[in-house]
Amino acid sequence: MIKSSLSRRTFLVCNLVFLTGLSLLCVLPILNVLAVSFSSAGAAAAGEVRFWPVDFNVKAYEVVMKEGKFFGALGMSAERLLLGTLINMVLCVLTAYPLSKDSRRFPLRTAYAWIFVFTILFNGGLIPWYLAVKQTHLLDTVWALILPGAVNVFNIILMLNFFRGLPKELEESSLIDGAGHLKTLFLIFLPISLPSLATVTLFTMVGHWNSWFDGLMLMKSPERYPLATYLQSIEIDLSTLRQLNLTDPDTARVVSNRTGRAAQIFMTALPILIVYPFLQKYFVSGLVMGSVKE
């Protein structure tokens, strides 16, 4: 350590500078969007807004939040997020565990794995998907937003690879002790898989929070839209302007979508930004294996 300290120090400094620069590169556009969301529509349209709001106001947020619909949608999203994440995660670990077994130990695992992987690549299209949800009588319920996507194969594959990385002896000793697979999974595997669990949970939550298309197709009225669908739906399509004539002068006046869109981004990103730091503490390197070894 000591002998390499000079080059090491240079590296560390450069590294810090580089990463800081990179972070700035990622943050500045966001700051710009944040500033736009608090600026007047006119200033935004004129491209005057840089990193500080011009003509500070919260109109964009007011518009987004006016009407009861916003809070309804918020509730819908919260319900979906909680139930959906829970179900996704339970299914994820339940499925990843058997699939993580060696094929000598569990010969059918490979066949099962392919059954799941196949579904990432092939999907029957929008209409059959809609029919499946309709025929299971889930339309217009929160379950329509949860069950069709409850098996996230990408997350399962990620999880099963993390499980594989765990020491074999753990599982063997647990099974020898007479614990079943379920017990092994929940009492032995999960507690030492917190980093991967945190990762997959994060992905799942972001997925649920941000997806809007299913809400649009599967919910009857805007009153039952989840937040992402609702936020997406308050924008006005500029192309409709082209067909406008005076039967609809109001539309022409409301068209600044820019501030609204910006506000919308923050509404969607905010909860995730709040949750992320809490999940992050599980990413601390080395924690897991260290504790196992002791």
Place this chain on the structure above:
Amino acid sequence: MRVLNSFKRDYTLHLMLVPALLLVLIFSYYPMFGFVIAFEKFVAHKGFFHSQWIGFDNFRYIFKMPDFWPAFRNTAIIAILKIVGNLIVPIVIALLLNEVRQTFIKRGVQILVYLPHFLSWVILAGILKDILSPSGGIVNELISALGFKPIFFLGDNHWFRFTLIASDVWKEFGFNTIVYTAALTSINPSLYEAAVVDGASRWKQTLYITLPGIVPIIILLATISLGNVLNAGFDQVFNLYSPVTYSTGDILDTLVYRVGIVSAQYSVSTAIGLFKSIISFVLICASYGLAYRLANYRIF
């Protein structure tokens, strides 16, 4: 026999898979009947099973579309380069982050680079048009300051694909870094301790411990991303391309979109979708087989 035994011995393992299998059956496999319309002249009111069967005519039709092969080429080029970029950059960043000792900075950087993931392409397109503008955009001012000629990133076919790839990597690398960061946590710290005792430098540790430690995840993500080999990112391209850059920027998804605008041609878009899926499937099979043969490693 082996299979039968497995059912008896490992019934818990099978049972654990049942809920997911059921859901996949209902919401993924059942809707696959929709593929029939790729072989039909689908007419909505006649339905999936009574529309006229025309065999491979839809495929012949799309392969003959004047825009199809250029779009196919663009898609493949853009998607593959994005896959490569989205694989390498996050690994490098994850490794660099791994060297940072100050937890505070480490976490801060992680959150900040994750932010662009939340920006939609509609918004980003507006920002990119500003900063990339050849007259007064900040990027081009920098380029001019360095003594080069301004570059019309969004209007020049030599640069358009590069712009797409670079902006996509910029938007997503923070998100992708998370997986590697999680993978890094599963490397046994005792390996590092042993290396230190042996007098290995940090660079050597990275090369011989850290990197091999996350190789399985790298292979895994690389393989899965092959599923996107014909997905070049509709939202991004749609918001950034224009008639000047059609020749390098038009991709299969924008083609399908335009086909869809004129009228809902479900048969054609399903056929294109099926074609994309089959290609991805073949590639994934190949790389799965390759990893198994060469490294005796089952990716999933």
Place this chain on the structure above:
Amino acid sequence: MNKRKSALVGLSVLSSLSLALAACGGENNSDNGPEKPSTAAAASNAAGADAAGKYDPPITVHSIRPVDSTVTYDSGEDISNNRWSEYFKDALGIDMVYDWTTAKNDDYVNKLNVIIASGDKPADIYQVNASQLQQLADAGVLADLTEAFDKYASPLTKKLMNGDGGKGMSSATFGGKLLALPQGSATITNNDVLWIRTDWLKNVGLSEPKSIDDLVKIADAFVNQDPDKNGKKDTLGLGITQGPSPSNGGVADLGGWFAGFKAYPDRWVKDAAGQAVFGSIQPEVKQALAKLQEMYKSGLIDKEWAVKDSDKFGEDVLTNKVGIWYGANWNSMYPIDISKNKDLLNVKPFSIVAVDGKQPVMQAVDPSVNTYFVVSKDFKHPEAVVKLMTAFQEKLWGESSEFEKYGTNANQSVSYFKYPLVQSWPATKDIPDNLDAIRAALSSNDASKLNSEQKGIYTSIKAFNDGDIVTGYSTARQYDAFEVIKKDDLNNQLFSLFYGAPTPTMVEKKQALDKLEQEVFTKIIMGAEPVDEFDKFVSDWKKLGGDQITQEVNDWVASHK
């Protein structure tokens, strides 16, 4: 992308079921019960319905629709319960129930397409776009409205629905059967005007353009003579947005420019032999493109125009970068935002100009109807849609009209006319009706004869004249644009010969042809290809399905004489 997005569509067919439900009692009946006593017999007579005008017992009509965020309400009202729904219940005995709504038109079209394709029946009465209408007509699932329209449409409705010379009604007629009611609107309002910064004109010592040459001179001066007097060469010439849009009615489109060369891209025009031909491949287009290329080469068109959409172009307008462009009458509302830049007060609409210097310049418009209202075949009361239409038009423009109650409120902040689903507008509403009425009121200072919509406009323009620029600019300048359009002669308009649903070959090939056109036009203007590339485009266009489309269009035209 600049192509017109297909408008709206609606489907639905729950009729017999819905009637059964209504008969079974439950909420519906308890809702309707107390409202039964009606004072509306007279109103419905006035509306032209016959003695059987009111359904007794009332019927329930299931419907679906988009309700965007511009639909606003007085307190206590919403899309299902408002003055119009009350009126329909009282006067017609019709209870409209929306099974679902969307907040965007595109979403509506998407969702409806999925429902149609999945074999569901969405509602009783619903709105569709032209290609959906064609599909549904082919499928034979629509009710024939011929008889119902004859019998139940009031004289006023018959007149207004044929106000476009019968084009809309004809496009809704299949094999002699009227299968839909078209949502009429005016075509004249799609005409382009030239929007010019008059303060810049003054600064460079030029006056209003009378010909394309004048326009080029102005563009040149706007680029080279520092029209904004800020000492910097930071201004642009003729504004164009990406695409480019070769037809009129947009923001910084090229429809007006092409018209100046008697070129009508994207429209179907008559050739010397009386056949319908596609405007984009006519030799006049080549000249118009050549001139644009010349301007581009000499810097009179923004180098970056090809990647600027209307939002980006709007930035250039607001930041004093651009001072001349072709656009629709509503450009005074968007992209111009007077509250941001008061100097834009000086942007005024002018007549478009021709290469030969002759005025007025004839523009071509597409009389296609975007939205139709259809009734599903198994709905027992197909005439209900005619009654709803009749009632709508009667209450807004008939003898018993109450525009203040059913049109807009006094300051135009709430548009009640948006509540009913089934509606169609007189082709002459803005030009000349409102325009003339308001001009008359302004000169006589007497607003008493105006309806409330006109009063709102009158107030805005008056405010503008009295110096309240921010409130009044949009409307005042829009009416200036109307004035320009009217002056250039109402009848001097060329109608695209084809206004039906996409023909079979259009469905297959049109997107590829449109893309080819955009690409070639863009490259020629930017000088990336020589002007002669246009000839290759013409032969490519014909080869790639254009000839076939032309044939189909001619067949269509022949059958819609």
